[in-house]
Amino acid sequence: MSEAVVSAESSSAPSNLLEFLRVQKSGYLQALEKGDTQNDRWTISLGNEAGDLDSLASAVAYAWYATHHLGQSTVPLLQTPRADISLRAENLYALDFSGKYALVDHNTLTGRFAAYERVRVVAIIDHHEDEKHHLDASPRIIEVPTGSCSSLVARLIKKEWPEGMSRAVARLLLSAILIDTGGLKAGGKAETADREVAPFLLERAELTSEGVGTLVDNQGMKGVKELTKTLEAKKDSVDHLGARDLLRRDYKEYRFVPSWNAEGTLVVGLASVPRGIKAITGGDEKGGKVLGAACVAWLQEKGLDMLGVLTSWKDKGKHRREMVWVVRDDKEAKQRLWKGLEGSKELKLQRKEGKKYVDGMESGVGKGLKVRVYEQGNAHATRKVTAPLIRVIVEGRE
Structure with a gap:
């Protein structure tokens, strides 16, 4: 399995994060081999399907907390897209093995996970729009706006079990927060929860012993700035990826019930891409044709009705965004989408033609x-803005 797997009682769990993941994955797989069907023993700490650093850090840190502090056997699972995951039956069996899920960085089960009838969601920690599902989960922490879900996980550990925040876990969480908030810069994506927990993580991460409190005042520090710079460079390192890999690298999927067809389901995919369309295509017709074909192939592979490609990059220091929408030629869906997008005061879209x-x-x-x-036009509007807007366009409700 590509996922980190954990199963341990708090009394025997190792203090080293890497060893923790290795030992507990081994124990979990041994349980699978023995055919242990007591799936109520297991909780999967599940990141969202985009599989970014925030999901990874949140899933691992919550599993660390739940296993060590709560004494619950927990499996951190990152939904990183793998071309061959569906070909390996043992992976799918392992996912089906647990009857309990803790959702981090999203707040509703989707895809194959939602199809399991016996599944229970026992915890939620998220910073996206509340979809009002799994209302009996405990804890059920959803705070919008928050720059990084990792901040909410870190705050929970700080409140309930501060002595359990190891250096490795702190560094993992801090890295996710810095990449999500642009280094906690003033005027950026950082919110109160991000700023308040940062000094605690910085101290535990042992990046520096001076000026811990300055993070709250947005002044930053050398160690934080260097780490942020490195992380952002790694995040933007996508030149080796082709069109298909760019689409699947940071991808999320949504299912909506159309207001014009209460019996139907409309499946929408949103792919975030850290490059402009001109850069991806080379600015010519041939490159555009390749990207268009890749979008169609991905739409068909995922069984989508609509695919939105949300690009984001910097041009001479200025943040810019574009959207590409590929839609099945359904008259009602198509007309509603164009009208809703082009009428959005939040996105401020201007159609590109003639290129x-x-x-x-x-x-x-x-x-x-x-x-x-x-x-x-609004370069600050991310997928967190676009996804709820599409839901309103399709379902016709706030």
């Missing part, structure tokens, strides 16, 4: 599908 790479995308998409490309 060679846009013409290429239209050619690459082919018959039965429609594509539109937009410049996004």
